[in-house]
Amino acid sequence: MLECCREATLAAQGLPDAHAAYREACLAPEPKQAARWSHPAVFHAGREAGWFYLASTPEAKAFAVFEKRYRAVCDRIVAGEVLQLPAPEHSPETAAALAVPDADEQRERLARLRAETGV
Numbered sequence: 001m002l003e004c005c006r007e008a009t010l011a012a013q014g015l016p017d018a019h020a021a022y023r024e025a026c027l028a029p030e031p032k033q034a035a036r037w038s039h040p041a042v043f044h045a046g047r048e049a050g051w052f053y054l055a056s057t058p059e060a061k062a063f064a065v066f067e068k069r070y071r072a073v074c075d076r077i078v079a080g081e082v083l084q085l086p087a088p089e090h091s092p093e094t095a096a097a098l099a100v101p102d103a104d105e106q107r108e109r110l111a112r113l114r115a116e117t118g119v
Contacts, residue, residue: 015039015074018067025066026054033086040083045070 016024016038025046028035032051037043046054048069054062077083101109113119 015041015077018070019063021045021070022054022059022063022066025049026059026062037085040085041070041073041077043085044083045073048073 015021021038021042024038024042028037028043028046032043032046035043045066046069049062049066054066057065073083
């Protein structure tokens, strides 16, 4: 009964169930700060569980770790804490500038560099 009430309270707060949150955290692209999260609690639980751990550990083991962190974060939210997502490390414009160019662009840059240096 208590678990049903807890789930209803979390759903009313817009929080996904633990397994949906786990899948979201595992599938989130890099950089994590810039990903679209259903709720900041999912990001915080994933960060506390460890992104590398979630990505490299089988679900049978990693879900229990994530669920413990997620429940703790949810308890803080129910108690009144307001969570925010951290600001992305790069703006979308900067991220685009840092993106690896495609193969054709790389060849063009290499040819230009060779012409400039005489190599």
